[in-house]
Amino acid sequence: xxxxxxxxxxxxxxxxxxxPGPELHAxxxxxxxxxxxxxxxxxxxxxxxxxxxxxxxxxxxxxxQANFDVFQARKQR
Numbered sequence: 272x273x274x275x276x277x278x279x280x281x282x283x284x285x286x287x288x289x290x291p292g293p294e295l296h297a298x299x300x301x302x303x304x305x306x307x308x309x310x311x312x313x314x315x316x317x318x319x320x321x322x323x324x325x326x327x328x329x330x331x332x333x334x335x336q337a338n339f340d341v342f343q344a345r346k347q348r
Contacts, residue, residue: 310342312338313338315334
């Protein structure tokens with residue numbers, strides 16, 4: 272199948288939007304299920320207190336790095 276390029280979404284064929292209702296809900300559910308299977312982000316449960324924004328940022332960065340490391344390890348399997 273050849274790759275097609277578009278300058279604008281109006282050049283695409285068909286309707287790319289879904290109307291609210293069961294079809295939209297099913298599509299959203301499938302996307303969320305796919306994301307959960309492929310990414311599986313993990314954050315430790317609980318409430319955390321930080322003395323500064325810098326501490327919060329450092330903790331958030333450690334969690335993001337841990338999630339990225341797991342993603343890379345799964346990708347190489």
